[in-house]
Amino acid sequence: MTGVLPGVAPMAVPAGAFLVVATLLFAIGLAGALLKRNALSIFLSIELMMNAVNLLFLTYARMRGDLAGQMIVFFVIAVAAAEAAVGLAIFVALFRAHRTVDVDKIALLKW
Amino acid sequence: MSPALVAALEGAAKIAFVWGVVLGAVLPNLIWVERRMAGLIQDRPGPNRVGPFGLFQAIADILKMFMKEDVVPMYADRLLHTVAPLILLVPSMATFAVIPFGSSIHLFDRDIPLVIADVNIGILYVFALTSIGIYGLVLAGWASNNKFALMGGLRSSAQVISYELAMGIAAISVFLAAGSLRLTKVVEYQASGTFLGFLPLWNCFPQALGCMIFVVSAFAETNRLPFDLPEAEAELVAGYHTEYSAFRFGMFFMAEYLNLIAASAMMATLYFGGWSLPGIHPSGIFGGLFSIAVFAVKTGFFIFLFVWVRWTLPRFRFDQLMNLGWKVFLPLSLLNLVVTGALVLWGVI
Amino acid sequence: MPALTGQLVVFGFASFVAIAFALLMVVQKTPVRSVLSLVVTFFGLSVLAILLAAPFIAALQIFVYAGAILVLFLFVIMLLNLKEEAADKDDRPVQRTLGLLVALGLGGLLAGATLRAPVPPRGSPVGGPIPMPDEIPALGRLLFSNYLLAFEVLSLLLLVAAVGALLLSKRRFE
């Protein structure tokens, strides 16, 4: 109930390395989200960003030695599933209406 | 020797043993068994020319595949076309890592558990790998740039995803009863007592419904008859591997059989007590060997069942297949979960 | 200590794979290949998760993310038949350069910030070697005690999402 991570060895890899990897992946995902034009690719990049954050949570959970971080990751994954289902359904509807998922060709978020 | 090195050596030895047995002994003979069984059931001899009783037919088949020309269609995605069978093959081989194929064996003053990796996420690991296998099917269909292949790939992945759900929920009941995701714990639990006083505590008894769902879903997961819709010859030529030939086709072939073996092993482990036999607990080296034998016999029975069913039942229609998965098995597996939960709550099992 | 160096090697390899394939995913023009690259990235991430004493999350990552969510992506890509991204040039150069700069800048900022940020230790982790003891029961108990409300809300969210997705993707016949 306390949520303390069951006894594990001290970290062999410095925690900072994980943090750097996580931020790097986040930055890559961000670049993808900003630069890609295909809605699906943007969505993929966002998934990557979410997973980078997940890695961050896991690292903190390990550093603190409790399970709250892992719990959050669990929830993030579940929410991601819901988000993917709705998001992809939106893209399918969008494609039906416009025959494209290129976000530069769709400027509906106006007025 | 340092403990780490010992552990590494031990692991390597077990991997070598398992894959050696599976790839070297079971797989080729399975090809032969299936063809001979087909002959038996269809009232014809089957392969009987190569070697005694045609036993070397499998080797001949494999050699043939190696020697044929490797064709990649012109507008196919070359990279994916190459990678797809590998994606299918690797997870099915990795599945064996967590299946306990025996109790433990005492060698060199150490108790060696007869499982390659006794991880605490056992069942989850198997399901994760199964879900990765879907990529192989889908990508094979996509990369071939062939409408039949694409249809086959989509169909098979839809089928696998659908049945994975019912299968997973059925499996949840298993580790609900065992109290752990660890497959060794699942087996130990089943070896630990009796059900209703006279039956072994194998999960197939208290969870007969779940067991049935799992077995049938396993047929669907492995794309075997009566659920081999993805390669339904009459409609889709050969489904996702229409455009594959030679050794690439061989890999699909191999993956299918490996999946079949893995599924049989899983059924034996989850529902039929794994390597345990009620009432008989021999010890020492013999005990270990005996448990391996028990496990082999159980797995063998399910492999036989797969073959038997394949040559007996006709194929489902796709809508029937989906209806069965979503409207029958999913609710039933939930019911099974509730019932098992109640049994656990009341201390019956 | 050889085990520790072994971990370092695994870490190095996994993070290299994750980052490399993440980059590949962004650079890739074919959506299908992007998805596949991301799958490989997830494998790398899942190895990192195991190193971080979270094998359950690692398996979940593969099972749910790679095995379900990304397959869904693949499905949609195939359904929409998106062979290749539009070949015509990106006509928003400002967005392109600015986006790249911002991504890099924010990445650097975040890296600096996370490295500087102190993490209050809850208790120094001690105990046996990896593979570590079971954390799944502890997670389960947490899920049904401290996080019960979140869990229930989540189940509702999933239901709503399922219904919503169904409604959105339904063909409307006039």
Place this chain on the structure above:
Amino acid sequence: MNQLWLIPVLPLAGFLLNGLVALVSSSARAESESGADQPGAPLPYAQRLFHGIVGVGSVGLAAVLSFAALVPYVLGSMAAPEGLAPVVQTVYTWMAAGDYTVDVAFRLDALSALMLSFVTFVGTLIHVYSVGYMQKEEGYGRYFSYLNLFMFAMLTLVLANSLPLLFVGWEGVGLCSYLLIGYYYDKDFCAAAGKKAFIANRVGDFGMVLGIFGVFALFGTADFSFVELAKRHVLAGNAPLGVYAVCLLLFLGACGKSAQVPLFVWLPDAMAGPTPVSALIHAATMVTAGVYLVARCSALFVLAPDALTLVAWIGAGTAIFAATIGLAQNDIKKVLAYSTVSQLGYMFLACGVGAFGAGMFHVFTHAFFKACLFLGSGSVIMSMHHEQDMRKMGGLAARIPQTFRTMLVATLAIAGVFPLAGFFSKDMILGSAAASGHWALYAVGLFTAGLTAFYMFRLVSMTFFGTARGDAHAHEHAHESPATMTIPLWILAAFSVVAGLLGVPAALGGSDRIGRFLEASVAHPEIHEMSHGLEIGLMLLSLGVAVTGLVWAWRWYGRATGPVEAVSPQAHAFFEKTGSLGRLVANKWNVDEGIEALFLSPFRKIGTFLWRGFDALFIDGIANASAFLVELLGDLLRFFTTGHVRNYALAFTLGFAALVAYVWLR
């Protein structure tokens, strides 16, 4: 008797049954296209029978039950020296807030027993009367369901054990009053009269609610146990200032319900409803609720003597004020309405001088003769084919003899002719006023008694004596009412004669039973003893005044032969002589116009100002200005709204980066 709760519930059941059937049948009739079921046509006989049986039966049963409850109680109470303790019956807990709860509880004590007796009895008679009176009406079922609902509310009011529950009944009777005044809702003046009654009552109810809050604040409880607490205050001799406020607020409520100055204006207009309704609600029962409330809270009022004095003066003022108006009215029901207002003033006068028992006694007797008078007037109106103007009547005594005789009895009773009911109750009031030393109040009361005798006999004379005026054809066809109407009349007339015998004062050899009976429930601040000789003298005086009024009316109107415009030459000449004052009286002292000028018109002007000046210019100005501002801002921001999701994402990221930088560099 532990079925107290059944008494109000029975009429409620009747209401539901009647209402449901009426609703279903009226919608069915609206749908049917057949000519026989034209709108406006009376209901078929079977359905009328059903409504009548349910309506009369439920109330009659309630009456039987209540008599079964109160007869043992009354007998026991008369036998016991201190009276019986109140019977309280809790049905269920209505609301609970903290450790304070309000129960739905019913209470039977001397006060509620007295009210219960005539409410159910007169109520039943009027229901029976209605069966005959309303038979040609389309909304027969609706009428009876409303009437039953009224009985439910009135009985709740009477039996309530707490102010909140009493308030439920209070509002319930108000609602029914509104519904029944507006019974002919397709006529504008009926609908307007209903609204007027409702709004005038709202003013009173406002005070009532505040008063209930005040009681709760003072005593920590709002059920009638606060009466005991208040009595203890009497003993302790200290009355908090709040008691004055609470008394005045509750009295404001009583003024609204019981039509006292200045809130009396609704009652005369309420005559727009069917006549039995006027008899039941606007004469016998509902309007006395205010008196009942004051008597109920008498222990509180005696703590605030100045408030009590105000009650007395308001009562006296109302009595004489309404009586003067009654002198010059020509509508038979209007005369009775003003008479009611005047008599209610009497009751408050009694309460105000501390004679709560006398006030309640007058409530009791008044119920019988006023109901009799109203029902009689209904009978007259019906025989005259819905003609209400007395100037067009005359000489009806021979045509409708039963109505004439009963009305004559009731008139003598209200005029205070010995030994009819009105004599005893009115003299108890006047005697109490005199005994308490309020001689001015006594004088007003005495004069009003004379006026009462005059205008009531004027009514009888104009209606029944003299020659037939107006439409000769209508006179020839005037006929006596059916038995369902005359039998209640006779019963009520009989009670008008004998009801007073309950309170024969000691001076006349009686024992004032009713006063002693009520002592258990109402406060009696101080006992003023008058010599029997003086008492008899005063009685003779008031009797003389009453007879004078009667004779005067007979002289002016008894053989009136004048034309419709000026029935009585003497009266005509008198009003001519008094000039503007006479016109003022004939015009009801211009009260409605005064209210219009004092309150309504200013309010309308304020409303217009708020609409034109405040709302249209100021509020709308703010709204329009903000809208304009937003539009301006929007025009500016439109530049950034490219509609491209990537631009938005970039902006979003920039913002996030700025945030991170801030957090880091802080």
